[in-house]
Amino acid sequence: MTLDYLYTLITFSNIFIILSLSLNVLIGYAGQVSLGHAAFFGIGAYTSAVLAVKFGLGYGTTLLLSVLIGGFFGFLLGLPSLRVRHDFLVLATIGLNFVVVALFKYIDFFGGPYGIIGLPAAKFFGKELGTGGYALYTAFWVVIVILLMIYIEKIYLRYGFEAIRENEDAAESIGVSVPLFKIYAFTISGALAGLAGNLWAYQMGMVFPDDFSFPVSITILTMVVLGGVGTISGPILGAVLLTFLPELLRFIQDYRLLLYGIIIVIVMMYQPSGLLGRQGILRKAFKR
Amino acid sequence: MLRVIDVSKSFGGLQALKGVSFEVEEGRIHALIGPNGAGKTTMFNIINGFLKPTSGRVEFLGRRISGLPPHRIALMGIARTFQIVRTFPEMSVIENVLAGMGKEIYRSWGVFFKTPWNQENVKKALELLRLCGLEDLKDFAASTLPIGLQRKLEIARALATSPKLLLLDEPASGLNDQETAELAELFRKIRDFGVTILFIEHDMRFTMGVADFVTVLDYGEKIAEGKPKEVSRNPRVIEAYLGTGSEISA
Numbered sequence: 001m002t003l004d005y006l007y008t009l010i011t012f013s014n015i016f017i018i019l020s021l022s023l024n025v026l027i028g029y030a031g032q033v034s035l036g037h038a039a040f041f042g043i044g045a046y047t048s049a050v051l052a053v054k055f056g057l058g059y060g061t062t063l064l065l066s067v068l069i070g071g072f073f074g075f076l077l078g079l080p081s082l083r084v085r086h087d088f089l090v091l092a093t094i095g096l097n098f099v100v101v102a103l104f105k106y107i108d109f110f111g112g113p114y115g116i117i118g119l120p121a122a123k124f125f126g127k128e129l130g131t132g133g134y135a136l137y138t139a140f141w142v143v144i145v146i147l148l149m150i151y152i153e154k155i156y157l158r159y160g161f162e163a164i165r166e167n168e169d170a171a172e173s174i175g176v177s178v179p180l181f182k183i184y185a186f187t188i189s190g191a192l193a194g195l196a197g198n199l200w201a202y203q204m205g206m207v208f209p210d211d212f213s214f215p216v217s218i219t220i221l222t223m224v225v226l227g228g229v230g231t232i233s234g235p236i237l238g239a240v241l242l243t244f245l246p247e248l249l250r251f252i253q254d255y256r257l258l259l260y261g262i263i264i265v266i267v268m269m270y271q272p273s274g275l276l277g278r279q280g281i282l283r284k285a286f287k288r
Numbered sequence: 289m290l291r292v293i294d295v296s297k298s299f300g301g302l303q304a305l306k307g308v309s310f311e312v313e314e315g316r317i318h319a320l321i322g323p324n325g326a327g328k329t330t331m332f333n334i335i336n337g338f339l340k341p342t343s344g345r346v347e348f349l350g351r352r353i354s355g356l357p358p359h360r361i362a363l364m365g366i367a368r369t370f371q372i373v374r375t376f377p378e379m380s381v382i383e384n385v386l387a388g389m390g391k392e393i394y395r396s397w398g399v400f401f402k403t404p405w406n407q408e409n410v411k412k413a414l415e416l417l418r419l420c421g422l423e424d425l426k427d428f429a430a431s432t433l434p435i436g437l438q439r440k441l442e443i444a445r446a447l448a449t450s451p452k453l454l455l456l457d458e459p460a461s462g463l464n465d466q467e468t469a470e471l472a473e474l475f476r477k478i479r480d481f482g483v484t485i486l487f488i489e490h491d492m493r494f495t496m497g498v499a500d501f502v503t504v505l506d507y508g509e510k511i512a513e514g515k516p517k518e519v520s521r522n523p524r525v526i527e528a529y530l531g532t533g534s535e536i537s538a
């Protein structure tokens with residue numbers, strides 16, 4: 001394993017930590033199921049790619065717009081979630097994922113099946129970062145996102161989220177507007193996935209539709225579920241494990257989705273709160 | 289304080305409420321009774337905004353509230369508990385109460401800046417828990433409490449919203465004799481704090497002992513109302529209860 005390769009893996013791991021923490025806002029905090037999270041990841045990545053390659057915008061601008069547009073699409077998905085039932089929302093989010101990937105594929109503006117190539121390297125004060133520097137840079141965002149999660153857990157927002165997750169009627173009865181808090185959750189989640197998309201686009205230097213397809217959503221979901229829904233440490237652990245393990249155990253690669261399916265089933269049966277969740281074996285081990 | 293005016297509600301072909309009117313006066317402990325399926329819970333759901341009446345309206349403090357979403361009605365000062373308890377099971381006991389103290393904040397940008405864990409809130413939460421006899425359990429997850437204590441926790445959470453009117457749906461169900469006696473005591477304390485109570489109950493002895501005023505529903509219609517003594521002697525009420533096999537003993 002070369003050092004560059006290791007740095008690249010660390011970058012991937014960082015990006016997936018941000019993705020799983022952002023999905024966790026939706027699933028873990030607010031109790032809204034989403035099986036299409038890669039759509040927001042893709043929207044963030046394509047936003048940066050289009051703006052950088054076609055409009056020549058600088059890194060700071062593309063970063064900001066990836067976050068804003070990711071958040072905006074999160075908001076848009078939040079709107080139908082107010083009307084549809086829970087099981088229907090699952091289908092709607094899957095559908096969204098397929099629609100978004102199809103749009104990337106079939107609209108020429110987005111480069112079609114070959115995607116958009118030729119993103120310039122992200123520059124900071126006129127300097128390019130190497131692979132190691134970029135890994136460090138993504139780690140910086142991981143720290144920011146973790147701090148944001150710690151902050152969210154302390155403020156009223158989290159209590160509103162938990163209230164709607166645990167019982168929508170009871171939430172309304174104490175003054176929590178269920179629609180408003182769903183919108184908050186979808187918007188925040190979308191914005192953070194947009195951030196991850198920006199980091200991905202500049203790491204790869206290009207974007208392809210299939211990088212954001214449904215299996216990627218399942219990967220992110222598996223990370224959250226395996227690590228521990230509703231915690232901060234859980235999704236981080238899940239993202240790190242599922243980024244590094246398949247690389248170390250190469251033979252798994254081809255069976256990734258199968259493996260994720262098995263992981264989800266096993267976790268649901270034996271560790272429903274995840275490894276680091278309230279009832280998780282790792283959490284208990286740490287407490288001793 | 290609360291005026292229910294000619295409220296009807298139908299679910300498909302079923303008329304759950306048929307032109308019911310009654311008034312809850314400030315400072316009272318008002319009971320809403322009637323056999324199973326009479327429409328009592330439906331009436332609560334209409335008052336707090338979960339359901340919209342098919343016709344008729346509800347006024348609170350002189351303003352029409354029917355049609356408003358429930359969180360707005362909560363904001364105006366109506367809190368409630370549920371026939372099937374709905375605490376926030378994964379939150380601790382004190383967090384359940386703290387979550388109840390944000391009705392002004394939940395609708396403002398304050399949700400992004402304010403924490404419920406400030407001194408003033410915690411002090412108030414502990415007082416409410418003491419009032420409801422839950423102080424020693426403050427750090428337990430709500431789901432670990434037996435049903436009787438979860439009912440009390442729901443009351444504490446409802447009180448945390450600083451309501452003017454508290455709706456309690458069968459608060460005594462599932463309680464043993466001693467807990468029921470404590471509940472009656474709690475009702476009076478709550479009233480003495482200036483909170484008006486409207487409650488649904490099956491237990492006649494409890495109802496007659498604690499209520500100042502009783503409204504009786506049967507098959508979606510109001511069949512009687514008045515002081516507990518008057519109501520319990522009312523032939524229509526006795527018939528309604530005998531008809532369903534429930535006992536009535538004042």
Ligand SMILES: Nc1ncnc2c1ncn2[C@@H]1O[C@H](COP(=O)(O)OP(=O)(O)O)[C@@H](O)[C@H]1O
Pocket residue numbers: 299302304322323324325326327328329330331
């Ligand atoms: N959401 C609903 N949909 C259809 N029917 C309902 C609904 N809620 C209540 N009902 C019906 O309305 C009637 C009154 O119910 P309810 O208000 O719960 O009675 P109570 O609380 O007095 O026992 C019952 O026949 C019940 O089945």
Ligand SMILES: [Mg+2]
Pocket residue numbers: 328329330371
């Ligand atoms: Mg009922």
